Amino acid sequence: MALITEYWTLDGIIILTILIIIAYLYMTRNFKYWKKRGVLEIPPTPFVGNFMECLLLQKPPSYFLKDLYERAKDEPYIGFYIFDKPFLLLRDHELIKHVLIKDFNIFFDRYATGNPNDRIGHATLFFLKNPAWKIIRTKLTSFFTSSRLKKMFGLMLECGKHLDEYLDSLKLNDKGQIMDVRDVSSKLTMDVICNTAFGLDVNTFKDPNTDFRRYGKMMIKNNYVRGWEWLAMFFLPGITRMANLKLFGEETTVFLRKIFSETITRRMESGEKRYDLIDILIELKKNNSDEEVEGFKFDGDDLMAQAASFFAAGFDTSAIPIALTLYELALQPEIQSTLRKEILEALNDSDGEITYDMIRSLSYLDMVVSETLRKYPSLGFLNRMTMQTYEVPNSNLVLEKGTPVYIPMLGLHYDPEYFPEPHKFDPERFNEENKRNRPPCVYFPFGEGPHVCIGNRFGLLVIKLTLIKILSKYEVTPCEKTMIPMIADPTTSLTTPLNGVIYLNMRKINTAAN
Helix, strand or coil: CCCCCCCHHHHHHHHHHHHHHHHHHHHCCCCCHHHHCCCCECCCECCCECCHHHHCCCCCHHHHHHHHHHHCCCCCEEEEEECCEEEEEECCHHHHHHHHHHCCCCCCECCCCCCCCCHHHHCCCCCCCCCHHHHHHHHHHHHHCHHHHHHHHHHHHHHHHHHHHHHHHCCCCCCCEEEEHHHHHHHHHHHHHHHHHHCCCCCCCCCCCCHHHHHHHHHHCCCHHHHHHHHHHHHCHHHHHHCCCCCCCHHHHHHHHHHHHHHHHHHHHHCCCCCCHHHHHHHHHHHCCCCEECCEECCHHHHHHHHHHHHHHHHHHHHHHHHHHHHHHHHCHHHHHHHHHHHHHHHHHCCCCCCHHHHHHCHHHHHHHHHHHHHCCCCCCEEEECCCCEECCCCCCEECCCCEEEECHHHHHCCCCCCCCCCCCCHHHHCHHHHHHCCCCCCCCCCCHHHCCCCHHHHHHHHHHHHHHHHCCEEEECCCCCCCCCCECCCCCCCCEHHHCCEEEEEECCHHHC
């Protein structure tokens, strides 16, 4: 005889049904959380909330949040759910300004987090929590001052010579050659990162299979496993811990730990000074070796994490904007010609020498890059978490402590109220008059407030230098392999072209005739 009825099969069906009902009631217990608080919400689906397309890796999270932004027109915010947890999406730029800047003391931590057991990932500046975050950021800021950038610029130019030699070796004729411009740009940015931050001349143009490049590509590879790992770190921190995820991947973590440990040890033993990131980390290690802040130690993996994060964030988040700028210029030859004219005139005035001050003087180049970052921000959303109960300004809404708050950067960047014809590539959006007339906190490709990307000026300098190097001698045009329109890869949370490639035709031009 069975437990409930006379038949084990029937008992099994009854028990399974009861378990399903219990699971359903548990996973829907928070639904209508926002509705009860007078907040517009998107009706969620049991067990997955509103996150199904992202969980199936059918849509990048930036575009998912952009869709929510567009569905809540005229609303200051909108509620949504991931599984059973309530999240709030902000739309109003004044409210966004409060969260990112004015009320930073309540929103100082990101909701995204790394796995505490993966110290080299968890202790990165991006995931690090206060008060350790504030201390480390203050210490690392000295690496990105104007004086340091000027000193590093010479090293960037040396890496630029590697690019020149590589393109010259291809002997591009009038017809040109089809190239993956993302591959070209990532080689240069890898060289720049290794040289300026770690004192290593890797020259990936000569040796594209160098360990740095091989493990770097492994770290950012786009597949379903890495796609779910990124989703967990940005939206599901509990799973990050339970699944013991590694921010940089298993093999890459081992490589990064080994190479940076060896570099720091060698530098300390030799006493050599290069005034790069390694020197700053050595200084932190020497001056704070006995100090510990909220579990953060100025030694071992916690210190290595700062080098690893700079390596990870530096080369690909600069390489992709370079490639996407070339892509847009290939589709807009008149804009490309205008930019090339500005570059060639500046080079003529400087006797062909590229200088730090010259790059900063190129206003149209700055407008072009700004427009690329509007259409394709590296990370198309920001996230914060309420560290205490928060009364939302100019409303009756009160957010409970621990509420995840997301800001749809991509939605704001494509809002026709701020950027008319948002799908059009138009650098004039960033002329001085248009910038003055635009409200704050509607354009922030590097974030905003105290959490703004610490390396934004470094990244912009690398992007602009590379574009000058290429466009002063070469013309890019679409080819039969060019993806039109550009499609974002849904298997990653970062802005990446589908399949990770951007094919264009590149040909040598007669600069004397331009």
